[in-house]
Amino acid sequence: MGEKKKIFFFIYQLGSGGAARTMLNLLNNMDLDQFEPTLITLNYEGDYEKYLKEEITFIKLPTRRLRSGIIPFSKLIKKEKPAIVFSTIPNYNLIAIAARLLSGHKAKNIVREAALLGTEGKFNANLKLYGLAYRFSKKVVALSEGVRQNIIQNYKVHPKKVEVIYNPVDIENIETLMKQGEIAEEYQSIFHNPREKVIITAGRLVDDKDQATLIRAFATVRENIEANLIILGEGELEENLKNEVKAWNLEHAVYFAGFQENPYVYFHHADLFVLSSKREGFGHVLTEALATRVPIISTDARPGAAEVLDEGRYGVMTSVGDADALAAQMEDVLNWDNEKRTRVTEKGWERAASFRAEKIVKEYEMLFNQTIDQ
Missing domain, CATH: 3.40.50.2000 (Glycogen Phosphorylase B;)
Structure with missing residues (x-):
């Protein structure tokens, strides 16, 4: 040696x-x-x-x-x-x-x-x-x-x-955490309610991540589908985003869960992961979400999100800042049958494995x- x-x-x-x-x-x-x-x-x-x-x-x-x-x-x-x-x-x-x-x-x-x-x-x-x-x-x-x-x-x-x-991406570690992890007690009932869908996002609460557009899209989705939105992450825009939630009367359906050391158990048990960023250098959170086998919608956040999802082969892509288009895609994915969901998420997992x-x-x-x- x-x-x-x-x-x-x-x-x-x-x-x-x-x-x-x-x-x-x-x-x-x-x-x-x-x-x-x-x-x-x-x-x-x-x-x-x-x-x-x-x-x-x-x-x-x-x-x-x-x-x-x-x-x-x-x-x-x-x-x-x-x-x-x-x-x-x-x-x-x-x-x-x-x-x-x-x-x-x-x-x-x-x-x-x-x-x-x-x-x-x-x-x-x-x-x-x-x-x-x-x-x-x-x-x-x-x-x-x-x-x-x-x-x-x-x-x-x-x-x-x-x-x-x-x-x-440490796939083995993600899989261990997603299976062994516990969702915080105050959010467990949201995930255990079979009548309501769970939409999740994760990222710093800053302008680049544009959670405001997601909240607006979610308001539209709520008109047709019973669902809750969980926002993981901390940041300077937390107050502004909470005010946005109030403006849409969504306090009972949007949860700010802060920084979670194990976000993967949340991703895995959600019905849909959404990234609403304006820009992403890579979009690391997308690769991690793919590894938890959750369906993904992402804005066409250049250049990273488009590269990770290969222009939409591994997740649904939508325009940056367009709440209406995002809402329509969210409704569509939440209505997928099990067969389609499994097919798409398995393919997504294979993409995560390439990282x-x-x-x-x-x-x-x-x-x-x-x-x-x-």
């Missing part, structure tokens, strides 16, 4: 977002005979820390401020001499690159980019900065083809540097090896 290759994984905290889930899935599925991964975060308590395998070294920098992390991070790089410093999310990528440069060590940076920054004509100063910084990185991982094109066009990064690797963590992690491992050998 040759010497193991040391890889640093950097993220601000192992919190509850998609980037943290990707890091967790990567770390927990790495080949530990070949690599020696170390997770580095700022000094936070993250929701997902308890799921990190014990064999993975975990170091917290002694600060919660990003900029203050550069010097301790660079000292760590100098001392431990990793072959690769891998990071995700633009601001954290800048910190990882700065720390590596400051360390004077010849580690190579690989940055992962999930967002579609610059697609609205703002962020231009930031984009120039990211583009410049990414020149000091050996590779940029884009989590969809659409994100790759955006990085090349808006960040002005050389196309040869940018590789698409989809998000890893299996083991397969995606192998792609990362190949990238790490190629970059080390460059």
